[in-house]
Amino acid sequence: MKLSFRLLLPVYFLLLVIAIPWYWPADDRTVYLGLPAWALAAYAASGLTSLFTAIALGRLFAETPPGENPPSSIPKPNSRNSRANRVD
Numbered sequence: 001m002k003l004s005f006r007l008l009l010p011v012y013f014l015l016l017v018i019a020i021p022w023y024w025p026a027d028d029r030t031v032y033l034g035l036p037a038w039a040l041a042a043y044a045a046s047g048l049t050s051l052f053t054a055i056a057l058g059r060l061f062a063e064t065p066p067g068e069n070p071p072s073s074i075p076k077p078n079s080r081n082s083r084a085n086r087v088d
Contacts, residue, residue, distance in 0.1 A: 019045035
Protein backbone atom coordinates (compact mmCIF):
# COMPACT_ATOMS: atom_id res chain seq x y z
CA MET A 1 0.00 0.00 0.00
CA LYS A 2 1.43 3.32 -1.06
CA LEU A 3 1.21 6.08 1.51
CA SER A 4 0.50 9.49 0.02
CA PHE A 5 1.33 12.89 1.41
CA ARG A 6 -2.36 13.84 1.17
CA LEU A 7 -3.17 11.24 3.82
CA LEU A 8 -0.64 12.48 6.36
CA LEU A 9 -2.13 15.84 7.29
CA PRO A 10 -5.74 14.67 7.93
CA VAL A 11 -4.55 11.71 10.01
CA TYR A 12 -2.26 13.92 12.10
CA PHE A 13 -5.08 16.41 12.58
CA LEU A 14 -7.45 13.65 13.74
CA LEU A 15 -4.84 12.31 16.16
CA LEU A 16 -4.28 15.83 17.49
CA VAL A 17 -8.02 16.26 18.11
CA ILE A 18 -8.09 12.96 20.00
CA ALA A 19 -4.90 13.66 21.97
CA ILE A 20 -5.89 17.06 23.35
CA PRO A 21 -8.63 16.48 25.96
CA TRP A 22 -10.63 19.68 25.35
CA TYR A 23 -13.79 17.70 24.54
CA TRP A 24 -13.97 16.01 27.99
CA PRO A 25 -16.51 17.47 30.41
CA ALA A 26 -14.90 19.33 33.31
CA ASP A 27 -16.83 17.32 35.89
CA ASP A 28 -15.93 13.88 34.46
CA ARG A 29 -14.40 11.72 37.20
CA THR A 30 -14.07 8.43 35.27
CA VAL A 31 -10.95 6.52 36.32
CA TYR A 32 -9.33 3.49 34.63
CA LEU A 33 -6.22 1.82 36.00
CA GLY A 34 -5.80 4.68 38.45
CA LEU A 35 -5.71 7.33 35.71
CA PRO A 36 -8.42 9.71 34.54
CA ALA A 37 -10.09 8.59 31.31
CA TRP A 38 -8.97 11.75 29.52
CA ALA A 39 -5.33 10.97 30.37
CA LEU A 40 -5.63 7.43 29.01
CA ALA A 41 -7.17 8.81 25.81
CA ALA A 42 -4.27 11.27 25.48
CA TYR A 43 -1.69 8.49 26.07
CA ALA A 44 -3.39 6.23 23.52
CA ALA A 45 -3.50 9.01 20.94
CA SER A 46 0.16 9.75 21.59
CA GLY A 47 1.04 6.09 21.06
CA LEU A 48 -1.01 5.97 17.86
CA THR A 49 0.70 9.13 16.63
CA SER A 50 4.11 7.58 17.27
CA LEU A 51 3.11 4.37 15.51
CA PHE A 52 1.67 6.25 12.54
CA THR A 53 4.81 8.38 12.28
CA ALA A 54 7.05 5.32 12.32
CA ILE A 55 5.01 3.59 9.61
CA ALA A 56 4.83 6.75 7.50
CA LEU A 57 8.57 7.39 7.69
CA GLY A 58 9.32 3.75 7.00
CA ARG A 59 7.16 3.74 3.87
CA LEU A 60 7.99 7.19 2.54
CA PHE A 61 11.74 6.85 2.91
CA ALA A 62 12.18 3.13 2.22
CA GLU A 63 15.03 2.26 -0.11
CA THR A 64 12.98 -0.46 -1.79
CA PRO A 65 9.21 -0.38 -2.36
CA PRO A 66 7.11 -2.70 -0.16
CA GLY A 67 6.77 -6.16 -1.67
CA GLU A 68 10.12 -6.12 -3.44
CA ASN A 69 13.10 -8.02 -2.12
CA PRO A 70 15.99 -5.77 -1.12
CA PRO A 71 19.32 -6.52 -2.73
CA SER A 72 21.57 -8.74 -0.69
CA SER A 73 24.29 -6.88 1.15
CA ILE A 74 26.50 -9.97 1.28
CA PRO A 75 28.20 -10.62 -2.04
CA LYS A 76 28.05 -14.16 -3.34
CA PRO A 77 31.48 -15.68 -3.82
CA ASN A 78 32.43 -16.50 -7.35
CA SER A 79 34.49 -19.51 -8.30
CA ARG A 80 37.79 -17.60 -8.56
CA ASN A 81 38.02 -16.27 -5.00
CA SER A 82 35.97 -18.82 -3.11
CA ARG A 83 37.64 -20.35 -0.04
CA ALA A 84 36.80 -23.84 -1.26
CA ASN A 85 38.81 -23.31 -4.44
CA ARG A 86 41.67 -21.50 -2.72
CA VAL A 87 45.09 -23.05 -2.66
CA ASP A 88 47.48 -21.70 -0.05
